[in-house]
Amino acid sequence: MPPFVDQLPPGPFFDVERSGNVTALVDQSARLNCRVNQIGNRTVSWLRHRDLHLLTVGRYTYTSDQRFRAEHVAGSEDWPLTIKFAQVRDSGHYECQVSTTPPIKHSLWLDVVEPQTRILGGPDVYINRGSSINLTCVVDYTPRPPDFVIWKHNNKIISYDSERGGVNVVTEKGPQTSTNLLIRNASERDSGSYSCSPSSAPATSVIVHILNGD
Template sequence: MSRLTLLLLSLSLHAGWAGSFFLTDFLHELPTPATGPQFDTSVPDNLTSLVGKEAELNCRVKNLGNRTVSWVRHRDIHLLTVGRYTYTSDQRFEAVHSPHSEDWMLRIRYPQKKDSGVYECQISTTPPIGHQVYLNIVEPRSEILGGPDIFIDAGSTINLTCLVTYPPDPPPDMVWTHNGKVISFDSPRGGVSLVTEKGAATTSRLLIQKAVPTDTGLYTCTPSNVAPDSARVHVLSDQTPAAMQHSDASPQPRGLHVQVLLLLLLLAASAVC
């Protein structure tokens, strides 16, 4: 026990009842030895949020005492909040804290992809200590795997997989089109089927059996709540590659070889004569 505490204890014993209350209040305010503010590292520090959907970064601090908590954006070392006050002109950012709570949150309304990056929660100790939180702002997208050009042998099965990532909700509907026309699964063409698996990432698989040249064209996958994606399918017949090879072969070298051979024969004949 320090000399100051012993002195106050002696004074309180002489001062009586009132002094005891003063001593109790004083000791309550004294910092606990070897104890200071600490970050609760069990709180997630790697967050993913959708474009336009409100994001909250939480910093939980224990034994804060009379220190303050601030949020700083690493990209431009910009001070965003101090305590319960917001220090940026960007009104999308807001400091959120409930009285007697250990949580100090940074709320971002209508986040954009440029808001992705590292944010640091800082405590005003000497020197300041900080805890970093990484925020990744993503936007929903669809992608036909293997695109934009897919080559299929005639007679084989066309297998197109559309992957939908980060949708706000699993797409209620998945529409496939071929050259702008909705693909019908009960058309006379036959052999067309669709398998869709919904979840955090949704996959939709279009299967077209026994591909023929007329199946060539632009295929588009359109989820009902995400932007579409397209891929162009090329159905190759057995004759097409061979025909292309023959057409690529130039007759000029063969004609040149014949001319050289005739010239040699003429020279040989003249030598005999």
């Protein structure tokens, strides 16, 4: 019979599908997860890659920045790092380490983004006289959909029930909010600056040029 050979249990390994890159909104909490299977009695640490600053070891936090917090629950395979009130400067590589010999490491990327507003087709839009002005404003990276979006023409709020008529706005709210401004039968008086101002994101604008079409 072959000699009996003790087989050591396999060492810890990362579940990379549960330890992926993170996109977080500015001023919201960012949660970076590191899932380690078969960790045994070893410990997980988090480091910030840009300055090799040790942030956490196990369930203890080793930084004076109180926004950072280790949130491991005993018995769980997840070793999350939470950053409260995340800022753009927090973006970058973070490294999860397991205290094997030598340590095993897993790096992931945090991207902290600010609310963004854009009008498609800008910064200049050219429309033939008598055609329709059709502007679409898209709002990204807001904690929740904006409560309202205001359209302005030359710094004056556009009235949808003015004597001019032919003005319509359709807004679809969601993780990405879009609002469409339609002005029929464009004339020279409709030329100028058009701005889109969401309640929870910065305003943006385009210049509309009305062409004679000759």
